[in-house]
Amino acid sequence: MSRLALLCLTLALTGCADNAGRFVLDTPAPAARTAVAVSSIEVLDVALPAYAAAVEIARQDDGGAVRNLPDSLWADEPVRGITAALARSLDLATTATVAPEPWPLEEPAQARVAVHVEKMLARADGGFDFEGQFAVSAPLGGVRERIERFAIHLPAGAVDSAGIAAASGTAVARLAEAIARSLAR
Template sequence: MYRILPFAALILAACSGAEPRYLIEPPIQAASARLRVATLEVREVSLPAYAEASEIVLEGEDGALTQIDNALWADDPSRAVTLAIAEHIGRASNATVAAEPWPLEEDAQAAVQVTVAQMVARADGTVALSGQYAISSYDRVVRERIERFAISVPLAEATPAGIAQATGAAIAQLAAEITESLSR
């Protein structure tokens, strides 16, 4: 019994200091876009170092990015954004969509690679998401191209939950742009 007490105290101490974690959950919009590809691979999204970290940051008036106390992303941000884009495009279209690594034996007809230049909660009360995405097609089923994006979503509140919600909305807008581009 004496051996159990220190172990139980250690577990309770670890649980009591746990920081809240926030999901990046884009709102799912029902749609039925007809993509020009039947299968699409979403490659791992490239994020800037500050957005790749597990800490949620907020831009101050002086432009400095500061970690919000006791606020972490619930998942690795690159993984979460990649999966969110794949999920959103898959639900909004007729295509079979999966995040890399491609899980099927036959290669996907096309792939999208997103490179994010900025993903930040700004001091002006918005979440800014900008960068570019490249569409590649192994068999030239669709025209290969690089498109730039710049999305700004208002923050309902400058809290971790507000930042997570606005980030999710920005990712949903990006996924919708990619979906529209693949339907032309």
């Protein structure tokens, strides 16, 4: 392949990536703050299925296949973005100080939250499913350690990239509220 042809191909591919819309995962503010039994919480990197960890925004089609939406990308790397959104939502939803790993303070966090997502998927009918489990550990004691399942299902509305981003943010905020309830005094 000539250098000119390679340059043209590279420019064409770069142009395609530049035309993709990038969507931010924003979480709605919680309705109220929950008093929790710990003063600090570290949120470990959220474990996502491969299709949800990809930078391309995906949706399940009518046949059940998970397909990337054309020209639609997450504005941030999904594991980092979802972890940060969950930490922010948990910080706003609780009386604790919350940060994603690595814990930035010298004194260790009183609790750690690990989330393993099994399904984070916009369905063909526009509904959104967010399922998995979260674990609360307390290296220094203070709260009962536990593993709990979560299943958050949102009604139809997530049919395009903006709708999927909004549904993702709502689902993460609801998970933060569920974690806050599990840590309530």
